[in-house]
Amino acid sequence: MGIKETSSVPATVPPTVPPTGIQYHQAYAHNYHFIMDNEEVCKTTKPFLVLMVPVAPHDVAARDAIRQTWGKDSKVQGEVVFTLFMLGYSGRADAGQVQEKVKQENLQHHDLIQSDFMDTYLNLTIKTMVIMEWLATRCPTAAYGMKVDSDMFLNIDNLVIMLQKPGIPKKEYLTGMLMWNAPVLRSKNSKWYVPVEMYPRNTYPTYTLGMGYIFSNDLPGKFVEVSKSIKPFNIEDAYIGMCMEKLGLAPTSPPNPSQFKAYITKYNRCEFSKVITYILGSAEELVKYWTDLKKPGQPC
Template sequence: MFLSFSRPLSVIQAVIRNLFHSLAQERGPYMRHIKRTFIVLLTVALLLYSVAYVSDFNFKTFTFPQAWLNKVINQINYTTINSTLAVHTPNDSLQIQQRGTTVAQTTDIPVYYHVAHPSNYHFILDEPDKCKQNPFLVLMVPVAPHQVDARNAIRRTWGNESSVQGKTLLTLFLVGLTGGPEAQQQLEEESRQHRDLVQSNFVDSFNLTIKTMVIMDWLATRCPQANYSMKVDSDMYLNLENLMSLLLAPNTPRQNYITGMVMWDRPVIRDKSSKWYVSEELYPELKYPTYLLGMGYVFSNDLSKKLVEASKVIKPFNIEDAYVGACLKQLGVEPSSPPDPSKFKAYLGQYIREDFFRVITTILGSPQQLIDIWKDVKRPT
């Protein structure tokens, strides 16, 4: 799919070139006027056709499918990969530029693979000194810029924990572009107040794969000394005592280790009406490699750099947790099932206090629910 943009354009160029040569044989001022008008109209028509061909745009809706967005981003990368990468926010006030990362960008890698590679992006807000305290575990939370309530709920609950079982913890939030100067100013003020925000200059929409790989890049470049890291969504309850017990167990590997809610033999969704649709061109296999559900997975921190390396050669697609699984397969690393798989729970259903003593992670319905449950779980028995 990523290469399909060049095909219709090359066809357009060839058609126009041949038509021009054919009409050039005619003579007379009237014919010259007809030639100019006809070529302009034909060019516009063919360009509109190419847009429809590339984008699969549905004129019945105003939504932009992920496949369409990936094509647009890829075309931007294709035309500017060796210079400034200009991707504009809705107000065209910010530009995305390439930056250095742990892996050098080379010209022998197909350019469309670099959509998800962190070298395409740089940090606007950063906390490069946070890891001077040598944290044992770093919790990285991808969240939208406007989701202040979610961040504040985490700051009041598990994100406020700095030491568990004698080990240092660090919680940081990763956001993309805000889309406007006022929102950006508010985010910068929040950053000054809490010192826990990392912002990169990718467009924060439909880009969970990019966001995840930027998280890996931050861990690899800013916090390589951490023992473990966890990518955890902003709507999650996190039991740090249970998590730390897992990581401190003598049989827990210290390298090439990643665990969570393991997904085996999951079919690739080909239904275009599904939010999880992935085209054959993006991912041709019928099933994904084994991966961890994106709600929350913990890994030995050596994997962050290795995953960034793998993203150079793994074609990006929009299912971010499955994409990480594809990178792990490239590395030859098999996700590990936790000793007790029930500790990584998607949903617990009706609230029962004792259930939250047993899990490591579970999805909640709102920031307020996280606050309420945390208070109840932490109250003296």
């Protein structure tokens, strides 16, 4: 039984509470239900690429900036590309008001998907697995998917061009900025702290950095299935690396690894014309840089 669409209030899922006191819900996607869905988007058109953007319910500015920039066009380099936003349920004091605004926003744009987990940083693995469940059950005909963070500059043209290259696998393919032998952080002061009880190994398997990774669309269903046998922990990109390892697969280095960059020091038009990803500081930066990059008649 897959995730069902429902208009009910969020289900109560018993949390796992390790001795360290970290509260974490089970990441297995079937524990959750969609309370908002746009499953029809893949029924009439077969997309080449679906961009799935995890974003907080209240962060309208990030969604609007993406709608104005790399999420604007549904046809890129001759291919059909969809951009959808994945939300959990707001835990803020004004959650009711936030939820009503989210409903109105979806009526306008028809690009929001919401599930009944609490939308917190600690629950990013849940959010990612629900993304995978949605792709597997709602959009199985897509060729590729991408999980891309809402604070990213994404050069969508360069990404599609990369995926169109001869020799890019159509099955069992995961790529992005690869992380090898990354240590597990045990300091409780770290944003990326993981207690031994949740993940006993000292290093993670090879994984793709969570800012933006691309995968052939046969993988989401396999991730959801194999997650039944993998204890969840709160580092979502490393968790996907664990799923790959358990499946006997490994991420692939992109054709040009230099196109996947993390943090930017300063904007450079020529540089941005060549990359696929960059992490930005704000929605305003995204609109500003994108507008400049798309100016006609400019060098680079």
